[in-house]
Amino acid sequence: MIIGTMRLGEWGSNLSTEELEKFIDACVDLGFTDFDHADIYGHYTEEGRFGRVIKRRPDLKSKIQITTKCCIKLVTPNRPEHSLKSYDSTKDHIIWSAENSIKELGVDQLDVLLIHRPDYLMNPHEIAEAFSLLKDSGKVKAFGVSNFTASQFELLHSFTPLITNQLEISLLHRNAFEDGTLDQCQRLGITPTAWSPFGGGVIFSEKSSPELQKIKKVAADIGQNLDASLDQILIAFLLKHPAGILPILGSTKIDRIRAMKNALNIELSHEDWYRLWEAAIGEEVA
Numbered sequence: 323m324i325i326g327t328m329r330l331g332e333w334g335s336n337l338s339t340e341e342l343e344k345f346i347d348a349c350v351d352l353g354f355t356d357f358d359h360a361d362i363y364g365h366y367t368e369e370g371r372f373g374r375v376i377k378r379r380p381d382l383k384s385k386i387q388i389t390t391k392c393c394i395k396l397v398t399p400n401r402p403e404h405s406l407k408s409y410d411s412t413k414d415h416i417i418w419s420a421e422n423s424i425k426e427l428g429v430d431q432l433d434v435l436l437i438h439r440p441d442y443l444m445n446p447h448e449i450a451e452a453f454s455l456l457k458d459s460g461k462v463k464a465f466g467v468s469n470f471t472a473s474q475f476e477l478l479h480s481f482t483p484l485i486t487n488q489l490e491i492s493l494l495h496r497n498a499f500e501d502g503t504l505d506q507c508q509r510l511g512i513t514p515t516a517w518s519p520f521g522g523g524v525i526f527s528e529k530s531s532p533e534l535q536k537i538k539k540v541a542a543d544i545g546q547n548l549d550a551s552l553d554q555i556l557i558a559f560l561l562k563h564p565a566g567i568l569p570i571l572g573s574t575k576i577d578r579i580r581a582m583k584n585a586l587n588i589e590l591s592h593e594d595w596y597r598l599w600e601a602a603i604g605e606e607v608a
């Protein structure tokens with residue numbers, strides 16, 4: 323599983339450098355060494371926060387893998403040159419963004435660079451050229467995309483090899499099971515990664531909707547038999563899928579991350595998987 327960094331800083335728990343260092347160390351000790359970033363997290367501050375830990379602890383560089391994303395332009399005082407929220411996947415922007423992420427994170431290279439969202443103006447020739455220059459210069463090892471439809475993925479993948487499509491996948495957000503993106507990953511042997519596996523945490527809210535209450539009830543029943551908690555069952559639901567989905571954990575609490583490790587040992591039966599599916603869609607399958 324992958325550790326998401328979106329909520330570690332300004333957009334969540336605001337961990338200090340010391341707290342973040344402890345968090346990273348604890349994740350590494352658990353064997354969770356993949357960290358998912360994006361240039362925009364914390365309004366372009368999160369990579370730098372992480373980089374301050376790397377600066378203190380350069381030994382971490384050889385122990386972790388870094389994914390980051392580019393191409394969303396947010397309007398924020400940290401980027402005064404942006405006047406409108408937009409996407410930019412031009413060659414110059416991709417190269418500038420990757421180099422900037424390397425600098426902010428304090429690493430020598432990025433393990434994976436993703437195009438964060440499909441740019442309606444994307445030119446696959448230009449993206450392929452940018453990726454090739456970044457790879458040849460040793461700045462980025464591999465490339466992927468996020469939130470791409472199957473046809474957008476097909477288009478770009480025909481110009482340049484992609485290793486993942488990072489999608490929102492959970493019992494609360496089920497499009498990927500039906501829109502061809504997971505089928506495509508299986509056909510091409512590509513590993514999909516799943517953001518917001520808990521719907522960004524709404525499933526844990528006391529005041530959740532009747533739909534969520536139903537999922538929680540069914541998950542609790544299944545969990546009782548398997549000695550597993552709600553979060554573990556939701557992760558086991560993703561892990562059961564034959565596409566080999568890698569969940570990106572969004573918690574900023576190490577105890578919750580630790581509990582997720584045990585989800586790796588939970589084997590849902592087909593019927594349990596479909597019990598959860600039925601609860602989520604509100605009816606039995608056709």
Ligand SMILES: NC(=O)c1ccc[n+]([C@@H]2O[C@H](COP(=O)([O-])OP(=O)(O)OC[C@H]3O[C@@H](n4cnc5c(N)ncnc54)[C@H](OP(=O)(O)O)[C@@H]3O)[C@@H](O)[C@H]2O)c1
Pocket residue numbers: 325326327328329335358359438468469488489516517518519520521522523524526553570571572573574575578
């Ligand atoms: N590619 C994209 O477009 C995209 C979009 C969004 C996110 N992402 C990536 O995906 C990662 C995960 O997304 P996410 O943060 O939305 O994931 P998530 O795991 O669905 O939601 C995380 C939230 O749920 C809470 N939570 C987690 N486990 C809990 C538990 N057992 N009990 C109660 N609350 C719990 C967390 O609070 P605590 O911190 O208090 O545990 C946190 O607020 C992000 O960090 C980012 O790297 C990518």
